[in-house]
Amino acid sequence: MQYKGFESLKKQDIKEQVFEQLLMKIEMGEWKPGEKLPSENELTKAMGVSRITIREAIQKLVAINVVETFQGKGTFVKTVTSNSYLKSMTPMLFLNNDDIRAVLEYRKIIEVGIIDILIEKATEKDISILKKYLDKMSYYYNKKNLGKYKEYDLNFHMKLYEMTDNPFIIKISNIAKDVMNSAMSGTLTEQGAKDGLEYHGKIIECIENRNAEELKKITKSMLDAVEVEGVK
Numbered sequence: 001m002q003y004k005g006f007e008s009l010k011k012q013d014i015k016e017q018v019f020e021q022l023l024m025k026i027e028m029g030e031w032k033p034g035e036k037l038p039s040e041n042e043l044t045k046a047m048g049v050s051r052i053t054i055r056e057a058i059q060k061l062v063a064i065n066v067v068e069t070f071q072g073k074g075t076f077v078k079t080v081t082s083n084s085y086l087k088s089m090t091p092m093l094f095l096n097n098d099d100i101r102a103v104l105e106y107r108k109i110i111e112v113g114i115i116d117i118l119i120e121k122a123t124e125k126d127i128s129i130l131k132k133y134l135d136k137m138s139y140y141y142n143k144k145n146l147g148k149y150k151e152y153d154l155n156f157h158m159k160l161y162e163m164t165d166n167p168f169i170i171k172i173s174n175i176a177k178d179v180m181n182s183a184m185s186g187t188l189t190e191q192g193a194k195d196g197l198e199y200h201g202k203i204i205e206c207i208e209n210r211n212a213e214e215l216k217k218i219t220k221s222m223l224d225a226v227e228v229e230g231v232k
Contacts, residue, residue: 014049014053015053015056015057018047018049018053018054018057019056019057019060019061021047022037022043022057022058022061023061023066026061026066026067026077031077032077033077033078033079034076034077034079035076035077036073036074036075036076037058037067037074037075037076037077039074040054040055040058058075061075062075064178065078066078097231099183100183100186100187100230100231101227101231103179103180103183104183104187104223104226104227104231106176107157107180107223108219108220108223110161110169110173111157111160111219111223112216112219112220114160114161114164114166114169115212115215115216115219116212117164117165117166118160118163118164118207119206119207119210119211119212119215121163121164121165122163122207126159126163126207127204127207127208129159130156130159130160130200130203130204130207131204133152133153133155133156133159134152134156134197134200134201134204136148136152137149137152137153137156137193137196137197137200138197140152141193141194141197144190146188146190146193149188149193150181150184150185150188153184153188153193153196153200154177154180154181154184156200157180158173158174158177160203161173186230186231187226187227187229187230187231188230189229189230191229192225192226192229192230195225195229196222199218199221199222199225202218203215203218203219203222206218
């Protein structure tokens with residue numbers, strides 16, 4: 001059987017790319033709740049990767065409660081209900097407005113809370129990386145590619161967590177990364193992206209000037225604006 005629609009894979013991060021492509025097909029409804037996924041052998045041939053890579057991607061889908069595997073039967077897309085375990089850790093398809101508001105509330109607590117420490121520890125190299133991410137955001141906004149804009153927006157905020165140099169904060173932020181990505185997908189609008197460029201520019205300016213109090217105000221205002229603009 002032929003399976004079409006898979007994108008070419010780059011050499012780096014093959015496992016993550018396979019996971020994202022499988023997840024996207026579920027999000028887009030190509031594989032519906034209750035439907036069986038192609039076998040590992042079929043996916044291996046279709047995507048041109050090893051069976052181990054496919055298996056690890058499927059295991060990650062199982063871990064976020066999107067699919068379930070039955071011995072001897074195969075892997076099936078789960079029918080997710082409001083009571084499903086780890087619902088809040090599932091992808092965009094299963095995040096409702098209450099979930100997204102909860103993610104934004106989490107971000108307000110964390111991103112405002114880390115400001116004093118990241119201001120203290122920020123280096124010129126850190127600031128240079130933030131500027132590169134902002135340049136990419138601007139580029140893809142002008143190209144009207146909100147998907148790529150969101151990718152660098154997320155990278156920008158993950159970099160802020162990394163700048164704390166706190167291993168616990170970094171680890172927690174990496175665990176929450178997929179959920180933040182999904183919430184961003186659910187709230188990002190063209191106007192929000194335009195406003196975001198200004199907000200992110202001000203964030204960098206505050207870090208350069210070591211102005212923690214102003215950065216706290218800007219961060220809260222930005223996330224408030226995301227909620228107003230993106231959560232209906």
